[in-house]
Amino acid sequence: MRHGKYRFLAWSVLPGLALYAVFVISPYAQAFYLALTDWRGVSARQKFIGLDNFARLAGDSLFWTALRHNAVMLLVVPLATIGIALFLASMLNLAGRGGRAAIQGVRGAKFYKIVYFFPQLLAVSIVAVLWQFVYTPNSGLLNGALNAVGLGSLTRPWLAVPSLALPAVMTVMVWGSVGFYVVLFSAAMQSIPRDVLEAAAMDGANRFVTFRRITLPLLWDTVQVAYVYLGILAMDGFALVQILTVGLNGGGPDNATEVLGLTLWRNAFVYGRFGYASAMGVAMFFLTLALAALTLRFTRRERIEY
Amino acid sequence: MTTSHLLPHVVQSRRTLMRRAIAAALLAAPVTGSLAACAIGAGDDKTTTVDRGSTSEANPLGAPTDKPLEIVIFKGGYSDEYAKFDEELFRQRFPGVKINHQGIQKVGDVLRPRFVAGDPPDVIDNTGAGRLDIASLIADGQLRDLKEVLDSPSIDDKSKTVRDTLLPGVVAKGSVDGTCYQLNIAYTVYGLWYSKPLFEKNGWAYPKTWEEMLALCAEIKKSGISPWTYQGKYPEYMNDPLFSMAMKAGGPELMAKLDNLEPNAWRDPAMVAAVEAIYQLVDRGFFLPGSEALSHTEAQNAWCQGKAAFIPCGSWLESEQKAVTPAGFDMVVAPMPALSGSDKLPGTAIQGAASESFIVPTKAKNPYGALEFLRTLVSKPAAKKFAELAATLPSTAGGTEGVAMTSGLASVAAMVAAAGTNVVSLNFGEWYPTMGTAVSNATGELLTKRIKPGDWINRMQKAADDVAKDSTIAKHKR
Incomplete structure (x- = not known):
């Protein structure tokens, strides 16, 4: 009987495993090999060159610039997104206290939940094009709004100013992700036992204390997962940067918004250095791996039973 | 981005931690893998047997009369209507040739795997933002020298070679180290x-x-x-x-x-x-x-x-x-x-600079048909149709004769005429x-x-x- 069950299970996972092996594992294995070659991507010809690509990578200042930008994004994007999403989710689920101690969201919470989710439904390319219209200097929404409220002196050609371009890109990333995490955190908040929250309220805890002492600890696992996913998002940013920012292939002005994904793409598809780009991919793989492990390690907490 | 709602009650061990880290990393950079897709294991270097028909005055390149011809056109600002017209011109002279026409946008993404597999189309309009990197193609010996078609007689005037019918700088623009690999049919x-x-x-x-x-x-x-x-x-x-x-x-x-x-x-x-x-x-x-x-x-x-x-x-x-x-x-x-x-x-x-670069891969299955198609492409009727449909100058001299010209195009033509041979490009x-x-x-x-x-x-x-x-x-x- 037991034997039959395992056989059934094995057969069930096999197709999935096979697809995974063909479309994920095998390209990865190939990328590791290609990173040691000078493959140009337009023929089968490739020469084994050992670790030359990695040596070049170490001295490639643009790669390090890109890495620095990704690091900034890694710090800012998850923190901002999770912060805003937690705030909005608590407003939607716990903030309104209409009748006595009943815990509920603010009025219209359901409507907001749907509206916040909208950006999640748009393809990155559409998001990028929309924000191009927001940031465009002479007829853009942002400068238009600033002019309308008498802050005309603050108008800027946002994406063409090196110090503002990366923050502008990060704003879009946060805007695009917040809605999803609002929904994620809302779902997690719904699973927090009401009696715990009500007890806190009766003991006189205000909303802030309730949030810090009760809600956040109980949401911690979800926040942790959100951090890993947002970290991965921040390690990428390729499509957004390529479409939104200035420069021959994006990443400008003057590499001010260069990200690893873009450097990698440009080396492969514009410069015809697929071997070198694969080396970058391999480096990124280990970076992301380390990042995910570190995040999960350092955000580890005791499990709370309830 | 897709994510599953992991239940907030997972007791973590070191093993699940690593497992999740690896899973997350694998999700993270699919681009790493996609670079490599189909890179290894393909690309047999067996030489394709080349069918060449018999040459004649009407068919100086010896294009086979019955071998299929695969043509890939960049369907961008100039669309691919002009190419369909040119294929019709070709068909009139070679009714036995079956033409497989494709109008696409991401030329590089679509054709890269076929180059790697050693199975490229016969004629490619390698144009647009996603074009194949020409320097790499040449470095890997993937492109055919277009000398034969340039030195063949023009369709319109047998006393002239195709080379002589092109505007100044067209051949130079398509050449690297003296070998012409690209025939650019638009004159920008x-x-x-x-x-x-x-x-x-x-x-x-x-x-x-x-x-x-x-x-x-x-x-x-x-x-x-x-x-x-x-x-x-x-x-x-x-x-x-x-x-x-x-x-x-x-x-x-x-x-x-x-x-x-x-x-x-x-x-x-x-x-x-x-x-x-x-x-x-x-x-x-x-x-x-x-x-x-x-x-x-x-x-x-x-x-x-x-x-x-x-x-x-x-x-x-x-x-x-x-x-x-x-x-x-x-x-x-x-x-x-x-x-x-x-x-x-x-x-x-x-x-x-001449643009709309047509190339013929070294591994094309019907290279002489491809070269003959290029010869058709720069003939006067084809050039005129191109000028008409794309509202731009063709690379063929006199390609705008008799074409009704707008203010801008007329000024372009006048500017080119005034420049004569003083056309520079880097x-x-x-x-x-x-x-x-x-x-x-x-x-x-x-x-x-x-x-x-x-x-x-x-x-x-x-x-x-x-x-x-x-x-x-x-x-x-x-």
């Missing part, structure tokens, strides 16, 4: 565009020298219109006026020096003077404010709305702006003014794409005054020196 020239009625109304005359240009700009600015705008999101648009002036002043010698990566080529006085001249535009505030962040569409539309007097662009501008150009705008193009009184080339000299951006990126970035910084002309020169000299000393990059000479 660059200049400065303005609305003729606007200038007539204000009594402004198009300047002949850069000094006159600066004087005129001051006058235009007084009238409340910004003298210039440019496609700031893609600063390389401003490189056309910049290099046009440098080439006029420095002549073909400067062109060769830059492309051949000669030491200190970028410090040539003509190059320095041109950068300083262009810098005057931003230094004197002649650009429409905010231009540096405008996309090409936004800048060109602002110009069409009369917010700026001049915009630099290639000859495709008129067709690109067709939908938004107001009636009576009558745009025309003119060569960049002379940089100095001692320019080496006349004021009518222009920057021009190759370093295509040969060494890292320099293309460098010059775009440098010009973007120059036009926002974040760097000075001297810094621009230093940056470009460094970019050139970096390429020159990088032994992994194949070098070319012009």
